[in-house]
Amino acid sequence: MIDALADRLLDLIGTEDPLRASMTGIPGHDHELRDFSPEADSDLRDRAVRIAAEAELAEPGVTRSVVLHLAASLVDRVNAGLVDHVLASFISAPTIQLVTFAPRVVPTSEQAESAYLERLSAIPRYLAQIADRNRAAVAAERFPVARMARTAITHIDRYLSHTPDAFTQPSLTSGAAAQRDRLLAEAARPAFVQYREVLDKEIAPHGRSDDKPGLCWLPDGDAAYDAMVRVHTTTARTPEELHRTGLQLIEALAEEYATIGSRVFGLSTAAEVQERLRTDPSLKWGSAEEILTHARTTIERAEHVAPQWFTRLPDKRCAVEPVPDAEAPNVAAAYYTDPALDGSREGTYWINTYKATDRDRTIAEAIAFHEAVPGHHFQTASAQQIDNLPLLRRLAFITAYSEGWALYAERLADEMGLYSDDLARLGMVAEDSMRAARLVVDTGLHAMGWSRQQTVDYLRDNTVMSDVEIQAEVDRYIEYPGQALSYMVGRMEIQRVRAKAVETMGSAFDIKGFHDVVLGGGPLPMAVLDEVVADWVLTRAGLSPGM
Numbered sequence: 001m002i003d004a005l006a007d008r009l010l011d012l013i014g015t016e017d018p019l020r021a022s023m024t025g026i027p028g029h030d031h032e033l034r035d036f037s038p039e040a041d042s043d044l045r046d047r048a049v050r051i052a053a054e055a056e057l058a059e060p061g062v063t064r065s066v067v068l069h070l071a072a073s074l075v076d077r078v079n080a081g082l083v084d085h086v087l088a089s090f091i092s093a094p095t096i097q098l099v100t101f102a103p104r105v106v107p108t109s110e111q112a113e114s115a116y117l118e119r120l121s122a123i124p125r126y127l128a129q130i131a132d133r134n135r136a137a138v139a140a141e142r143f144p145v146a147r148m149a150r151t152a153i154t155h156i157d158r159y160l161s162h163t164p165d166a167f168t169q170p171s172l173t174s175g176a177a178a179q180r181d182r183l184l185a186e187a188a189r190p191a192f193v194q195y196r197e198v199l200d201k202e203i204a205p206h207g208r209s210d211d212k213p214g215l216c217w218l219p220d221g222d223a224a225y226d227a228m229v230r231v232h233t234t235t236a237r238t239p240e241e242l243h244r245t246g247l248q249l250i251e252a253l254a255e256e257y258a259t260i261g262s263r264v265f266g267l268s269t270a271a272e273v274q275e276r277l278r279t280d281p282s283l284k285w286g287s288a289e290e291i292l293t294h295a296r297t298t299i300e301r302a303e304h305v306a307p308q309w310f311t312r313l314p315d316k317r318c319a320v321e322p323v324p325d326a327e328a329p330n331v332a333a334a335y336y337t338d339p340a341l342d343g344s345r346e347g348t349y350w351i352n353t354y355k356a357t358d359r360d361r362t363i364a365e366a367i368a369f370h371e372a373v374p375g376h377h378f379q380t381a382s383a384q385q386i387d388n389l390p391l392l393r394r395l396a397f398i399t400a401y402s403e404g405w406a407l408y409a410e411r412l413a414d415e416m417g418l419y420s421d422d423l424a425r426l427g428m429v430a431e432d433s434m435r436a437a438r439l440v441v442d443t444g445l446h447a448m449g450w451s452r453q454q455t456v457d458y459l460r461d462n463t464v465m466s467d468v469e470i471q472a473e474v475d476r477y478i479e480y481p482g483q484a485l486s487y488m489v490g491r492m493e494i495q496r497v498r499a500k501a502v503e504t505m506g507s508a509f510d511i512k513g514f515h516d517v518v519l520g521g522g523p524l525p526m527a528v529l530d531e532v533v534a535d536w537v538l539t540r541a542g543l544s545p546g547m
Contacts, residue, residue, distance in 0.1 A: 002058040005067055006390040009051050009074075013397075016044055016074060018119075019097055022105045024395050025341030025384065030105060031115035033098070033122040036129035041078050048074045062521060062528060066393060069234065069525045076227035082481070083130070084137035085144040085218070087199070088151040089479035090327055091335075094130050095152065095195065098123070099159050100327055103169035104337065106344040113176040120167060120183045124191035131198040138206045142218050145478055146207025147452070149199055151330060156196045158326045160189065166326065210452035213478045214445040225446040228482030233489040234400045234525035239447035242485055246439025249488065250462050253433050260429065264422045277362055277430060277464040283423075285361050288322060288353035294361070295320050295351055295368050298418075302373040305416050310374065311516050314381035318372040319346040328354035332472050334367050336376040341384060347377045358468050363427040365419055366410045370431070374416075375409035376402065383522045393522035399483060401523040404490015407435055411491075430464045435491075437462050438477070438484035446481045493526040494518065497533045504537050513540070 011028060014021035018032035034040075052071040058064045086093045090100045102120075107113040137143070159166060165184055172180060208217060215221035215228075229239060237245075254270035261273030277283060285291050299318060306313060316339060323331050331352050339347035349371045352359075369375055379402060383394045410428055419425045441458055444450035450458075452474060459470045477484050502509045517536040524532065 002055065002061065002063045002067065003390045005051055005055050005058070006063055006392040009048070009067055009071055010390075010392040010395065012044065012047050012051065013070065013074065013392075016077070019101045020397065023101055024338050024397065026391070026395060030112065031118040033119055033126040034094070036083065036094070036126070036133055045075055045078050048072075048078075062524070062532060063390060063393060065528045065531075066396060066522075066524065069398070069528070070392070070396060073231045076231050080224040080227045081137075081142075082224070082228075082479075084133045085142055086148075086479045087134075087144050087203075088148040088155060088330065089476055090331055091476070091483075092480040093152065095127065096155055098126065099155070099166055101337075103166045104345065106170055106340070107172060107176075108342060108344045110173075110176075113172050116170060116172070117176060117179055117183065120180060120188055123188040127191045127195040131195055134198065134203050138203060140219065143206050143208045144203060145210070145213045146204060147210055147213075148475065148479055149204035149207045151475065153196055153199050153204065155326075155330065156192055156199075160192060160196075162326050165189070166324075212449070213452050213455075214447070214449060215481050216447055216449050222447070225481055228446075229485060232399045232482040232486040234398060234527065235489060235493075237489065239443040242439045242489070243443040243448070246436050246443070246488070249436035250433060250440070253429060253436060256429050257426070257433075260422050260426050264426060273426070274430075274464050277360070277426065278466070283360060283362050285356045285359050288356040291351055291353050291356055291359070291361075291364070292320060292322060294364055295349065295372075298365050298368040299349070299372045302369060302413065302416075302418055305418060306374055306378070309412070309416055309512060309515060310378070310519075311512050312382045312385075312519050314347070314378060315385060316343075316346060316381065318377035318381075319348040320372075321348055321350055323350045323352040323354065325354075328352050330472060330475065332476055333359070333363075333469055334371050336371045336380070338380045339384065347381050349377065355468050358466050360427075360430075360464065360466055360469075362423055362464070363430050365424040366413070366428040366431040369413040369418065370406045370410050374412060375406035378409070379405045379519060379523075382519050386520065386522060389522055396523040398523040398525060399486035400490035400493070400526055401529065402490075403483075403486040404488075404492075404494050404526075405518070407431075407487045407491040408494045411495075434459075434463045434465060434473075435487045439488055441474075442477050442482065442484040445477055452478070490526065493529065497530050501533055501537050505540065508540065510540075 010026055014026040014029040016034065018029040018034055021029040048071045052068055055064050055067045082092065083094055088096060090096045105116065107116050167184055167188065168180065215225040225239065257270035257273045258268060261267045265273060265276050267273050267276060334349065334351050337348050337350065339345060386394055410431055413419060414425065414428060419428060437459055441455045445455055455474050456470055459465060459473065465473065498514060501514060517533060518529065521532055
């Protein structure tokens with residue numbers, strides 16, 4: 001029963017976000033774009049509630065817990081209605097997601113080509129529905145941020161001016177390619193032009209100023225933010241608690257900055273070390289190619305050591321690619337995209353080489369460990385290989401787990417001896433301070449009414465990010481509320497359950513066994529992960545587990 005419910009929920013999640021479904025391998029949705037009508041939202045909500053009600057009647061177990069969590073998260077996402085006013089982020093704005101991710105789905109058969117063409121044919125309806133939702137949001141005084149509306153217009157202009165068209169990226173047979181080109185010329189591109197006009201004439205003039213970018217400035221914004229905190233942390237922690245935690249972590253990291261910085265630079269305070277990291281021109285990259293080469297060699301070094309720490313190893317290596325030029329100005333330093341289940345697309349670490357000589361080399365190793373090995377690529381590719389679990393368990397999108405694991409991997413890499421020197425280790429600390437600062441600024445923006453400039457200033461004072469990275473990060477936090485909380489919350493939970501296991505097991509604790517159990521059940525809510533690890537500890541001790 002519960003496996004069948006998991007399959008139904010997976011299909012529903014694919015209906016909610018067909019583009020993500022295509023990127024993560026959820027079958028049956030490659031021909032679709034989301035239906036953004038109010039009726040479709042109501043149907044999504046009702047179906048999720050019915051699945052949860054049926055799951056409540058099932059026997060307790062991990063899959064049941066995952067189904068209940070993901071069904072509740074889907075309802076929270078629909079109720080928050082962020083698609084109404086989120087316009088420019090490539091990971092949360094529907095229009096920019098479309099241009100970014102649809103071309104990365106590689107058709108491998110005649111049926112897949114037909115699906116790709118059907119998806120392209122849906123673009124006019126898709127953009128018209130988004131325009132209607134943007135208009136309705138303005139009428140309800142749920143205004144977008146003016147800056148983000150202008151950024152979205154710029155992004156669409158880049159798409160329209162770029163040759164070749166982004167949607168011609170997948171290779172098609174000649175007949176399908178000709179049909180694709182007609183669809184683009186006669187339907188899709190004109191629809192983008194029309195949507196751009198809606199943004200320019202009807203939406204952007206009503207945008208909120210940079211002084212009021214957070215959800216708390218919108219009607220029902222507090223409830224929407226509370227929902228997104230639940231979705232992205234899988235915990236009951238409040239924005240106020242998370243804000244305090246971030247402040248405490250920033251303070252604690254000062255000692256580590258000073259300790260390592262004294263060895264590297266001969267400096268004695270965290271502020272001096274951070275200033276050196278921010279301003280020393282010798283710590284910037286020389287070229288885009290240098291960034292890419294360094295990433296590849298760093299990953300190779302991690303792959304060599306990984307078998308000493310993991311039994312589960314991905315079948316395929318992680319590809320390294322530069323962020324496409326059309327996306328790069330408004331994208332953070334790096335991100336990862338999952339491999340396709342059918343092998344048609346590699347797991348890929350995308351590095352932003354835009355303004356390469358303004359970017360910090362110090363953090364490069366920590367980012368590679370986060371995005372590739374032993375971070376996202378290890379976790380995602382390993383989960384896809386677990387063939388004795390429902391597909392939902394292998395593909396579940398649980399941010400606190402995935403981002404928590406990737407941030408855990410940055411510190412784990414130090415245990416594994418992977419950092420090349422103390423300067424790279426300072427990069428690890430710098431990445432920690434950025435994730436700790438996210439707890440402060442995300443809650444500051446969306447719960448406490450911070451301005452965009454206040455957020456920028458906090459990041460300048462408490463992290464070593466370059467200005468180009470800070471600007472992109474702040475806009476990301478504005479348009480993806482709560483997601484920035486998942487990194488540090490998830491890592492703290494993984495570290496907590498590991499520490500509890502070490503305390504209970506003592507010398508019998510096995511790090512490879514721990515990593516196997518954390519990665520071996522697919523993505524999990526944090527409370528469920530705690531129970532799974534506790535059961536593993538009891539089993540190793542010869543006692544009966546609880547789940």
